Amino acid sequence: MSDESRPAPAQPPLAPAKTPVAAVIPAAGRGVRLGPGAPKALRALNGTPMLIHAVRALAASRHVSLVIVVAPPDGSAEVKSLLDAHALPGGTPGGGPASTDFVVVPGGDSRQESVRLGLAALPPQYGVVLVHDAARPLVPVDTVDAVIEAVRDGAPAVVPALPLADTVKEVEPAGEPGAPEPVVATPERARLRAVQTPQGFDRATLLRAHETVTDDVTDDAGMVEKLGLPVVTVPGHEEAFKVTRPLDLVLAEAVLARRRLNDGF
Numbered sequence: 001m002s003d004e005s006r007p008a009p010a011q012p013p014l015a016p017a018k019t020p021v022a023a024v025i026p027a028a029g030r031g032v033r034l035g036p037g038a039p040k041a042l043r044a045l046n047g048t049p050m051l052i053h054a055v056r057a058l059a060a061s062r063h064v065s066l067v068i069v070v071a072p073p074d075g076s077a078e079v080k081s082l083l084d085a086h087a088l089p090g091g092t093p094g095g096g097p098a099s100t101d102f103v104v105v106p107g108g109d110s111r112q113e114s115v116r117l118g119l120a121a122l123p124p125q126y127g128v129v130l131v132h133d134a135a136r137p138l139v140p141v142d143t144v145d146a147v148i149e150a151v152r153d154g155a156p157a158v159v160p161a162l163p164l165a166d167t168v169k170e171v172e173p174a175g176e177p178g179a180p181e182p183v184v185a186t187p188e189r190a191r192l193r194a195v196q197t198p199q200g201f202d203r204a205t206l207l208r209a210h211e212t213v214t215d216d217v218t219d220d221a222g223m224v225e226k227l228g229l230p231v232v233t234v235p236g237h238e239e240a241f242k243v244t245r246p247l248d249l250v251l252a253e254a255v256l257a258r259r260r261l262n263d264g265f
């Protein structure tokens, strides 16, 4: 066989199958849109802090062996005691890996800064990194695993995404709440997706994005896009919604009640 007719050697995936997976959970936000009270991640859903639901959701993946929680700036001690006080997956048949390690670091003034502070605590052996909002406490483990699998298959950046139910308009922002805003465009809905977390990354790609991109962006994949690198979607899940406004708390508790019924306890 001539050199030309030989198949090109397969490119190794960026993050091979055995690469350990770590998750960074930014949980340092105030939760202004949820209304007055404790920082959002520490508020209870059916008696358990939202953050604990989110940590359980990620640690339920047998692939995730480290969870880095980014706590409210003055809340690291409280978050550490919450993690100690609640049962977390790990070492159970069908549950997380033999052991999941937990690290807590204080967060910053913006989500971007909090994620960056979490990444500063990432040990070198983790080749795949998930970034997951504490405010998405009910993401199913199948969604977590689908993101990990896509990164391990070679995608540098992966986001769970859902089609939109609403038509979306681009407007000229009025600047004042409640003032009418001129509509400037209606993007074609079939091409739009609402993206969720966990977003998954090849380690080097995510670190480079956080070292390089300084623009205001609302998600980590957006930073990777700014580097000119590809981002792909996997199917998201309606239960991975973000708890943002008071009505979302009602929905989250209803989802938990339905899960309890389905689990038969």
Ligand SMILES: Nc1ccn([C@@H]2O[C@H](COP(=O)(O)OP(=O)(O)OP(=O)(O)O)[C@@H](O)[C@H]2O)c(=O)n1
Pocket: 025, 026, 027, 028, 029, 030, 031, 032, 033, 034, 040, 041, 070, 107, 108, 109, 110, 111, 114, 115, 132, 133, 134, 135, 136, 242, 243, 244
């Ligand atoms: N300085 C910040 C701001 C946000 N986050 C985290 O980023 C995630 C997504 O942010 P969002 O839902 O907007 O939370 P908040 O910033 O708390 O909400 P709000 O904008 O209503 O204050 C949350 O898990 C939040 O804790 C963070 O770690 N550090």
Ligand SMILES: C[C@](O)(CO)[C@H](O)COP(=O)(O)O
Pocket: 111, 133, 194, 195, 196, 197, 218, 219, 220, 242
């Ligand atoms: C990362 C995110 O959850 C993806 O939808 C979202 O962009 C976070 O936005 P927020 O305004 O910081 O809640």
